[in-house]
Amino acid sequence: MSQKKSKPKPAPAPAPARVESEPTIAAGSSSAWPFVLLGVVLFGCFLYVENTGGAFRADIYQTGMKTPPPVIGESIEVQLYKEGAKQYAACAGCHQPNGLGSPALNFPPLAGSEWVLREKPDRMIRIMLDAIEGPVSVKGTVYDNPAMVPFREVLNDFQVAAIATFVRGNAEWGNKAGVVLPEQVKAIREGTASRGGAKWRTESLDPVP
Numbered sequence: 001m002s003q004k005k006s007k008p009k010p011a012p013a014p015a016p017a018r019v020e021s022e023p024t025i026a027a028g029s030s031s032a033w034p035f036v037l038l039g040v041v042l043f044g045c046f047l048y049v050e051n052t053g054g055a056f057r058a059d060i061y062q063t064g065m066k067t068p069p070p071v072i073g074e075s076i077e078v079q080l081y082k083e084g085a086k087q088y089a090a091c092a093g094c095h096q097p098n099g100l101g102s103p104a105l106n107f108p109p110l111a112g113s114e115w116v117l118r119e120k121p122d123r124m125i126r127i128m129l130d131a132i133e134g135p136v137s138v139k140g141t142v143y144d145n146p147a148m149v150p151f152r153e154v155l156n157d158f159q160v161a162a163i164a165t166f167v168r169g170n171a172e173w174g175n176k177a178g179v180v181l182p183e184q185v186k187a188i189r190e191g192t193a194s195r196g197g198a199k200w201r202t203e204s205l206d207p208v209p
């Protein structure tokens with residue numbers, strides 16, 4: 001013990017030169033975890049919005065969604081009419097954007113049509129779901145053209161109601177019939193399902209109010 005004490009102390013090593021380095025978050029350092037977690041949460045939010053959001057495009061609601069989200073302050077009537085104005089593209093190729101049809105091509109008009117403007121939309125909904133063939137009189141002209149296509153498998157209840165609301169209530173076409181609700185379409189869709197999609201004819205629609 002006494003020997004050790006008497007040993008000369010070694011000269012202190014020179015202080016290492018100070019190395020200025022950028023502050024870093026070392027991998028595995030506990031202080032990085034809040035940031036990693038935040039990143040994961042933000043990425044999750046991004047994926048959620050990316051997968052479920054409409055990206056401000058109304059037309060995507062056709063595919064994934066049964067009905068577009070309600071717009072605060074707009075009545076169901078206005079929402080149906082606006083949606084119908086877009087969805088009417090499904091009919092415009094034949095009945096024309098102005099609803100006048102094309103007598104030359106044997107396409108009857110929807111503007112002023114007695115099939116459209118009935119108090120109840122029951123005939124029009126049936127025609128939209130399963131189409132109509134055979135002679136049909138519209139505004140004093142008889143059309144007989146098998147080209148009308150069924151929309152049962154193409155349009156959902158909201159879309160059929162929307163188009164019917166737009167066509168029936170289109171003031172620019174001189175049409176002034178009431179709103180059609182998705183529930184009415186649903187009831188008729190289910191009530192006529194057993195017909196197996198047979199097209200309607202003037203005679204088979206006669207008993208329908």
Ligand code: HEC
Binds near residue numbers: 167
């Ligand atoms: C491919 C052409 C075509 C398309 C698309 C079409 N229709 Fe028709 N539509 C016809 C034809 C042709 C008739 C007449 C059928 C007949 O002669 O029996 C008709 C008849 C009708 C009638 C009864 C007669 C009248 O003029 O009022 C209604 C109502 C009707 N269509 C509504 C619609 C609606 C609503 C759509 C869109 C969802 C639509 N149609 C899409 C061709 C079409």
